[in-house]
Amino acid sequence: MRICDAHCDTLFNLVTAPKNKNDVTMERLLKGGVSLQTMAMYVGPKAPLEEVELLFDRMLQALEGLKQQGWVLADDPSEAVAGEVKMLLSIEGCEVFGRGLTVIEEYRHKGVRMAAVTWNHENALAIPACQDEQAGLKPYGLQAVKEMQRLKIAVDVSHLNQGGFYDILNKTDAPPMASHSCCRALREHRRNLTDQQLKDLFRAGGYVGLNFYPAFLTEGRCTMDTLVDHFDHMMDMGGEGKIGFGSDFDGISTKPEGLDNPEDFPALLQKLRDRGYTEKQVKSIAGEAMIDYFARL
Numbered sequence: 001m002r003i004c005d006a007h008c009d010t011l012f013n014l015v016t017a018p019k020n021k022n023d024v025t026m027e028r029l030l031k032g033g034v035s036l037q038t039m040a041m042y043v044g045p046k047a048p049l050e051e052v053e054l055l056f057d058r059m060l061q062a063l064e065g066l067k068q069q070g071w072v073l074a075d076d077p078s079e080a081v082a083g084e085v086k087m088l089l090s091i092e093g094c095e096v097f098g099r100g101l102t103v104i105e106e107y108r109h110k111g112v113r114m115a116a117v118t119w120n121h122e123n124a125l126a127i128p129a130c131q132d133e134q135a136g137l138k139p140y141g142l143q144a145v146k147e148m149q150r151l152k153i154a155v156d157v158s159h160l161n162q163g164g165f166y167d168i169l170n171k172t173d174a175p176p177m178a179s180h181s182c183c184r185a186l187r188e189h190r191r192n193l194t195d196q197q198l199k200d201l202f203r204a205g206g207y208v209g210l211n212f213y214p215a216f217l218t219e220g221r222c223t224m225d226t227l228v229d230h231f232d233h234m235m236d237m238g239g240e241g242k243i244g245f246g247s248d249f250d251g252i253s254t255k256p257e258g259l260d261n262p263e264d265f266p267a268l269l270q271k272l273r274d275r276g277y278t279e280k281q282v283k284s285i286a287g288e289a290m291i292d293y294f295a296r297l
């Protein structure tokens with residue numbers, strides 16, 4: 001079984017709060033059977049571009065530090081192997097691409113394979129869902145998305161508004177992904193995807209990693225059953241073979257009951273079995289769907 005996770009904020013924590021204990025550690029990834037952990041370079045609080053660039057350099061240094069400790073950076077999720085742990089590098093908030101299109105290729109050479117167009121700040125490319133639902137991609141944003149697609153960087157629409165989401169679907173060629181998003185039909189929140197977005201994303205060959213943050217999953221008590229409710233709903237929207245995990249570990253302040261860190265992935269997979277998912281569906285959600293998505297880019 002290959003377990004893949006499409007999002008965590010551990011690199012940011014390593015540089016901004018190095019003394020804090022992280023959810024994501026090599027020991028826990030091994031115990032949980034995680035084969036591929038996506039590590040996001042997260043843009044953080046609003047800051048001048050020079051400061052963001054400095055922050056990204058520090059996260060790249062933290063990544064080098066992990067490599068020296070034996071962590072392996074994959075260039076494609078298909079390199080995931082059961083029983084081993086590899087990392088995939090992503091960006092959350094494309095502020096650094098504001099400098100010009102050539103920067104995108106520089107980050108691709110540094111190993112970036114996925115990039116969320118915005119976090120919760122407006123940037124040179126687009127406007128996030130938390131600010132304006134409808135405004136589309138900026139002209140530069142459309143150019144940047146096409147450049148990302150040329151370089152086989154997965155375009156991540158988590159945090160992006162609906163206008164930007166539909167510009168990517170309608171005006172560009174490769175299917176986008178939402179690395180850490182939930183269903184708006186089950187929890188009314190701007191960060192969550194509407195049924196129409198889910199249907200259109202799945203029809204286009206996209207992918208959704210389910211976010212584990214309770215505030216995005218429910219207004220009530222959050223358990224592993226709550227997560228399976230969201231998977232059930234995504235399956236109803238056409239998500240079979242196109243859904244998986246986007247835990248957001250090390251970026252979320254609360255967790256669903258029993259799902260504290262990567263060690264708990266097997267318990268979540270067992271919950272899927274208990275709720276009637278076939279072994280093939282469990283394997284797909286665990287990681288195969290994310291690996292297959294990258295093959296479609």
Ligand SMILES: [Zn+2]
Nearest residue numbers: 092158159180
């Ligand atoms: Zn996020």
